[in-house]
Each structure stands twice: as structure tokens, then as C-alpha cells.
Amino acid sequence: MADPFLIAAAALVALALGLALARFLRGPRALDRVVAFDALTIVSVAAIALAGLVTGREIYLDVALVYALLSFLGVIVAARYLEGGEQ
Amino acid sequence: MTLPLLATTGFAAAMLIAALVALVTRSTAVAVLSAGLVSLFASVLFLFLAAPDVAMTEAAIGSGLTTFLFFFVLGRIRREGRDEQ
Numbered sequence: 001m002a003d004p005f006l007i008a009a010a011a012l013v014a015l016a017l018g019l020a021l022a023r024f025l026r027g028p029r030a031l032d033r034v035v036a037f038d039a040l041t042i043v044s045v046a047a048i049a050l051a052g053l054v055t056g057r058e059i060y061l062d063v064a065l066v067y068a069l070l071s072f073l074g075v076i077v078a079a080r081y082l083e084g085g086e087q
Numbered sequence: 088m089t090l091p092l093l094a095t096t097g098f099a100a101a102m103l104i105a106a107l108v109a110l111v112t113r114s115t116a117v118a119v120l121s122a123g124l125v126s127l128f129a130s131v132l133f134l135f136l137a138a139p140d141v142a143m144t145e146a147a148i149g150s151g152l153t154t155f156l157f158f159f160v161l162g163r164i165r166r167e168g169r170d171e172q
Contacts, residue, residue, distance in 0.1 A: 010090060014097060021101055024124070025108065030116050037120050044131050047094065048142075051135060054090070059139045066143050067130070070151035074123060081158040082116060084165075 009050055016043045034078050041071035095135050102128035115161060123154040 020043055024036035045064045052060030102125055109121035126149035134142035 006090075010094065017097065017101060021104060024121075025104065030114055030120075033117055033120055037124060040124060041127060044127055047098070047131055048134055051094070055137075057139070060134060063134055063139050063143050063146065067146045067150075070146055071127075073151055074154040077155050077158045078116070078120060081162050 006050070006054060013043060013047050013050060016046070030082055031079075034075060034082065037078070038071070038075045041067070041075075045071075091135065095132065098128050098131050098135065102132065116158075119154060119157040119161070122157075123150050126150040126153065 017040070020036050020039040024033055024040065027033040027036055045068050048060055048064040048067065052058065052064070105121050105124040105128060109118045109125065112118050112121065126145060130142045130145040130150060133139075133145055
């Protein structure tokens, strides 16, 4: 826990979370919010992997893998809706 | 002990902010996106509370399938409204 590498990684994840959340709050257009949503999913995957590293449980990495696969799908669907394309 | 507490508090605060955005916003697409974000943070919180199977189900159903379904239905509604005109 006192490992400076883990502290630095947690601080970077927290910084990225704050920045992406600020963009999600301010984003004047919906597309800014879609990009912020994508960034937040990536930050969440990083946080899950970090939690797996801290606790030493390998099952957390499987959750991160499932999450990274599914977040891609959500962003694609949202982008296609905002584009206004046909089904 | 303090790092897990800080991480849980931070993600809970982010979840509350996303829920407030979903309540306040006027745009339906942004509201659906915020609901997906609430589900995403809930999934991370489940994982931090040592329930990885619940977190995986929440990620698949709550964040993935629900957002997909909402956007699919919104696109269908918009297309049928365009056909009626």
C-alpha cells in the first residue's frame, strides 16, 4: 500500500476521472459528452485493474476485460444515434 | 486502509454527479448517456466492495445492454416520426 508506484497510479487515475467528469458536465454538445463517456469507461477500466493489483485478485482483471469490450459497444451505438443514420 | 476508502468515496461522488446530470439535462441522449455512466460507476463500486460477479453482471446488463436498448429505441422512434410526416 505504501508503494509510491501505486500511490502515483491512483493519483493519476483520480486526476483523469476529475478531468473527464468535468468535460462530461460542461460539454456544450452531446458529442463532447460521448467522448467524455468513452474516456470515463477507460478510466474505470484502469481503476479496476489497479484494484486488482492492490488486492492481488486475478478475477478483477476478467471484469476489466469484459468492461472494455462492452464499453466499446455503447459508444458506437451512441455515436450512430447522434449521427442520425439509418438502422 | 485509506486508499480504498478514498477510491470508494470518489467513485460514489462521481456516480452522484452523473445522476444529477441525468436529472437536470434537457436532451434525451445525454440523459441516457448519464444513466449509463451511473451504471458504470455502480459497477466499479460493486467491484471495490469485493463483488466481482455482481460487477460483471452490472457492466453487461446495466451499462452495456440498457444503453444499447435505449439508443436503439430512440433511433426507432425518431425514424417512425420521420416516416409519418
